[in-house]
Amino acid sequence: MRIxxxxxxxxxxxxxxxxxxGEGPVDLKEIAxxxxxxxxxxxxxxxxxxxxxxxxxxxxxxxxxxxxKPPSEICLNDVVEILxxxxxxxxxxRDPKECRKADLCVTREIxxxxxxxxxxxxxxxxxxxxxxRKREKEGKTPxxxxx
Numbered sequence: 001m002r003i004x005x006x007x008x009x010x011x012x013x014x015x016x017x018x019x020x021x022g023e024g025p026v027d028l029k030e031i032a033x034x035x036x037x038x039x040x041x042x043x044x045x046x047x048x049x050x051x052x053x054x055x056x057x058x059x060x061x062x063x064x065x066x067x068x069k070p071p072s073e074i075c076l077n078d079v080v081e082i083l084x085x086x087x088x089x090x091x092x093x094r095d096p097k098e099c100r101k102a103d104l105c106v107t108r109e110i111x112x113x114x115x116x117x118x119x120x121x122x123x124x125x126x127x128x129x130x131x132x133r134k135r136e137k138e139g140k141t142p143x144x145x146x147x
Contacts, residue, residue: 006083009037010045014079017055018071018127019134025057025064045083052082071131077122087122089115 012035020026028046032039046065049055056068067074080087089111092099102108 004084005041006045007080009035009042010049010079010083011076012037013042013045014049014054014067014074014127015130015134017065017067018074019131021067021071021131025062025066027064030064048082049079052078054078054082067127071127074127075123076125076127076130077119080122087115087118 013031016031016035017026028042029039031037032042035042046055050057050065053068054074055065057063057065086094088094090108092102092105092108093112093115096102099105099108
């Protein structure tokens, strides 16, 4: 199984937007440059994310893109499903009619369990958590406030 380039680039773009959440719109050229992604490809990736309501675009000289909701409300699985559909390791998991042995196939059950485990992991990771992981790796921990 391989994660598509579309998903990888979409996740990286969303992570960049999440790390700048609340700071205003970010130009796609800036994201493309920072993430080493072709601007043309990134433009194609951002369209379904905008259509699905995960990102919003702001026009004008100081325009760009920003998350449409807080990073804590967007999980990695949202991006995966918008860009490539639900993770199913085999076609017969989407449609049992694809395989005449589907009803008796033991390996199909294992592939289904693996698909469900991947879905569970991707659904449990929010972009807020990913931003925190990114900052940890960069040695920048989020500020701690005490009351």
